[in-house]
Amino acid sequence: MIVFNLSCFECAFSFEGWFENTKDYKKQIKQGLVSCPSCNSIKIKKGLMAPNVAKKSNSKTFKKNKSIASNVKKLKNIIEKEFDYVGDKFTEEAKKIKYGETKERAIYGEASIEQTKELMDEDIDVLPLPFSTKKTN
Numbered sequence: 001m002i003v004f005n006l007s008c009f010e011c012a013f014s015f016e017g018w019f020e021n022t023k024d025y026k027k028q029i030k031q032g033l034v035s036c037p038s039c040n041s042i043k044i045k046k047g048l049m050a051p052n053v054a055k056k057s058n059s060k061t062f063k064k065n066k067s068i069a070s071n072v073k074k075l076k077n078i079i080e081k082e083f084d085y086v087g088d089k090f091t092e093e094a095k096k097i098k099y100g101e102t103k104e105r106a107i108y109g110e111a112s113i114e115q116t117k118e119l120m121d122e123d124i125d126v127l128p129l130p131f132s133t134k135k136t137n
Contacts, residue, residue: 001020002018002022004047005047006045008043011036011041013077014074084105084106085133088110110133
């Protein structure tokens, strides 16, 4: 198996693709079988690759942590691109969406523990994000 770093021409999303060999990669690309997990475009390009060199046994933990960090970064990019940031008005907006007072949409922002409990008591699904949502710009 070979792992290629791939990216989408349409949305610039980066992801990995596993293939039997380079010939298999080219065949699947030509047939339109490889698509972007973010936007489903089949306009995919292969990124730069580093050779797979054997490493010391302790590198597995580092690679796993690096992979997790990479996935969190990808999640953050998707959320910031696809969701509306509502800041400290998260609780108010979530309730407005739940009760049909505003259009339904994906939102993210800040809420205190008390506010989160309040939302859960009203059967409003919330999920903590593994990164800071505070906007600096």
